[in-house]
Amino acid sequence: MPEPDFDEGAAISATGAGGVGQGAIAPTGTGAAMDLAISEGATLERTPGGPEGTGPAGKPRSLWGDAWRDLRRNPVFIVSGLIILFLVVISLWPSLIASGNPLKCDLSKAQLGSRPGHPFGYDGQGCDVYTRTVYGARTSVTVGVCTTLGVALFGSVLGGLAGFFGGGWDALLSRITDIFFGIPVVLGGLVFLSVVTSTTVWPVIGFMVLLGWPQIARIARGSVITAKQNDYVQAARALGATNSRMLLRHIAPNAVAPVIVVATIALGTYISLEATLSYLGVGLKPPSVSWGIDISAASQYIRNAPHMLLWPAGALAVTVLAFIMLGDAVRDALDPKLR
Amino acid sequence: MLLEVRDLQVEFKTRDGIAKAVNGVTYSVAAGETLAVLGESGSGKSVTAQAVMGILDMPPGRITGGEIVFQGQDLLKLKEDERRKIRGSGMAMIFQDALSSLNPVLSVGAQLGEMYSVHRGMSRADAKAKAVELMDRVRIPAAKERVGQYPHQFSGGMRQRIMIAMAMALEPALIIADEPTTALDVTVQAQVMDLLAELQREMNMGLILITHDLGVVADVADRIAVMYAGRIVEEAPVHEIYKAPAHPYTRGLLDSIPRLDQKGQELYAIKGLPPNLMHIPSGCAFHPRCPMAQDVCRTDVPPLANVSEGRRSACHFWKECLNG
Structure with missing residues (x-):
């Protein structure tokens, strides 16, 4: 009998728009219940003649096939998917829509507003806000995707093994996750990252994976x-x-759905966490281009030149929202019971 | 003998203490024979079967004594890896609810084929061809088209046929069917039981049929073992037990079958509740509910006495019971 000391089975609702960090997300439902719901749902909704209604000629549908069908019909998924597709494209090839160099600045144009060819104006150092906003997407998407992959990999392997074998390792892992949950993310970031001198994204990703994996581990263990x-x-x-x-064949495919859902929603919060850490000066450091850095630099001039703050902040908000919407849509598709 | 269970004892550690689920069960099955194990929920019939299969959850379960001899070797002395190889190829199990016993994310063909890829190392294509063959054998129509479908696309009876096909795949010597028809409606029950009995005859398998449905038993079983509180209370050839039970518990069970000539009357029920496995009554575990109980039943555990050839009863007063 599983000990009822964790909330993975109980808390079903995943809150949509969350604040910064792991605490914002409630874990989502249980694997078995989902699968059953999906198979029942499929039988009831799509085969009016009952389970046999498909007949021998009916095209076999899998759980994932059903989920994909649901997703394609969901406007939330389409909107968030398009935004994310756009973000991925511009983070791979930013020069497609921004021809300038984000690091080429002209101090004489500092804080100037919108000009022809420079629709978002200039920032405090005289750099083009439009170019920097476009190039900032690469950082955010890289951090979000890499952190999520790392977290999902470590979390689901460790949590899954603990859940499967149980016993002493499970107890040990559960206590370790408790310890990690006790570390405040921002405070931990200030302490750990302030000693890092590297200007790349990797220390930030590493730190977020370190603090993020227990969340997925708990969910993977539970499911x-x-x-x-x-x-x-x-x-x-x-x-x-x-x-x-x-x-691998019987448990993992039936337990992976909640992990995917939580990881997708968490992706948005990792992006905003990176911005938070960069804002505080412990995340990415110049000359890296990051929305967090730009927001931080612009915040002192908000009354004189609000455009410097609004464009990167707006891009950040839209990006985070898109990933959280995607997570919601995926959850709906994988767990029709929650609708 | 194909399978001999001797004095098997299983207990479960729970928060409230130790529950003695099986207290010295002894039964045997020969090749081609059907043994029905009958009893209420909690009588230990499923736990015994799980111990035989080696799929008991340990902990909390624990086998504290006895032997399980299958084809001449004591399974309890084997290593887990050796036991795993016997499961599926030497003995297989059919579960009660086929919907929950089939993996919802794998097609039935993949699950049937798995038997061959795990145990025989067959290639994917060969395994799939075998899966179609198996589905034909359990008479699933249009097997070739349906092999790629998922469990939820099949009806209850079809799903149970697929479970049977999986169990039969490697032609094991022994099949344990744990209430195989409980989740099905009555007409389908009969079809599934017929299929099971037919395949059993064809392959000369031993079959342990775990059930609480006396109606199912009468048609297919050769022998019946009645369990109560983790013990066998009566064992007999099937027609003899219906004629004259030699244990008051069996008598109670038979009297609680609804009968047409009693239409409108109240249905008989054995009074009282099944025993709490943490506190099994002293002496004969059935004495608090037994209409024939006397002082000796409270103190002495009745031995499983020979009533006649192939027939045993664990009652101090089996003679009185037999004579009505």
Whole structure:
């Protein structure tokens, strides 16, 4: 029997727009319940003639196929998907829409407003705000995606193994996640990152993975424990499956949905966390181009030259919102019960 | 003998103490024979089966004594890896609820084929061809088209056929069916039982049929073992037990079957509740509910006595019971 000392099974709702950091997200539902709901939903909604209604000619649909169908019809997914696609494209090839150099600045034009060819105006150092905003997307997307991948990888492997094998390792891991949850993110960032001199994104990503993995580990642990108790895992065991086969083929595909949902929503918060750390001066440092750095630099001039703050802040808000919307849409598709 | 369970004892550690789920069960199954294990929920019939299969959750479960001899070797002395190889190829299990026993994210073909890729190392294409063959064998229509479909696209009866196909895939010597028809409606129940019995005859397998449905048992079983509080209270050839039970508990079970000639009357029920496995009553565990109980039943555990050839009863007063 799983100990009821964690909230992974209980808290189902994932809050949409969150603040900064891990605390903003409630873990999402349990693997088994989801799968059942999905299969039931599929049977009820799409095959009016009952489970046999598809007949021999019916095209087989998988869980993921169903989720993809749901997603394609969801306007929230389409809007957020387009925004994210755009962000990814400009972070790969920023010169497509911004021909200037974000580091080429002319002090004589400092704080000037919108000009022809420079629609967002100039910042305090006389750099083009439009170019910097476009180039800032690369940092944000890199940080968000890499952190999420790192967190999802470490978290789901450690949490999944702990959930599957249980016992002493599980207890140890659970206590370790408790310790990490106790570290305030911003305070931890100020302490850890203030000693880092590197100007690349990697220390920031490393720090966020370090503090972020326990969140995914908890969810992965919870959903593996739920999936493990399914009869089909027992049945696979009764038919001679090995531990690794049970884990990889029967448990993991049924436990991964909540991890994907939480990781997608968390991606947005990692981006805003990077901006927060950069704003505080411990995240990225110039000459890196980051919305957080620009917001920080602009904040002193907000009354004289608000455009310097509004453009990077607006880009940040839209980006974070897009990822959180995507996470919501994915959750809806994978867990129709919550609708 | 194909399988001999001797004096098996299983207990579970719980927060409130130790629950003794199986207290010295002894039964055997020969090749081609069907043994029905009958009993209420909590009587230990499923736990015994899980111990035989080696899929008991340990902890909290623990096998504290006894032997499980399968094809001449004591399974409890084998290493986990050796036992795993027996599961599926030597013995297999059919579960109660086929919907929850099939993985919702894998197509049925993939799950059937898995039997061959795990145990026989077959290639994906060969395994798929075998899967179609199996589905044909359990009479799923249009097997070739449906092999790629997912469990939720099949009806309850079809799903149970797929479970049967999975269990039969490697032609094991022993099949344990844990209430295989409980989740199905009555007409489908009969079809599934017929299929199971037919395949069993064809392959000369031993079958342990765990059930609480006396109606199912009468048609297919050769012998019946009745369990109560983790113990076998009566074992007998199937037709004899229906004629004259040699244990008051079996009598109670038979009397609680609804009968047409009693239409309109109140249905008989054994009074009282099944025993708490943490505190099994002293002496004969059934004595608090037994209409024939006397002082000796409170103090002495009745031995499983031979009533006649192939027939045993664990009641101090089996003779009185047998004579009605």
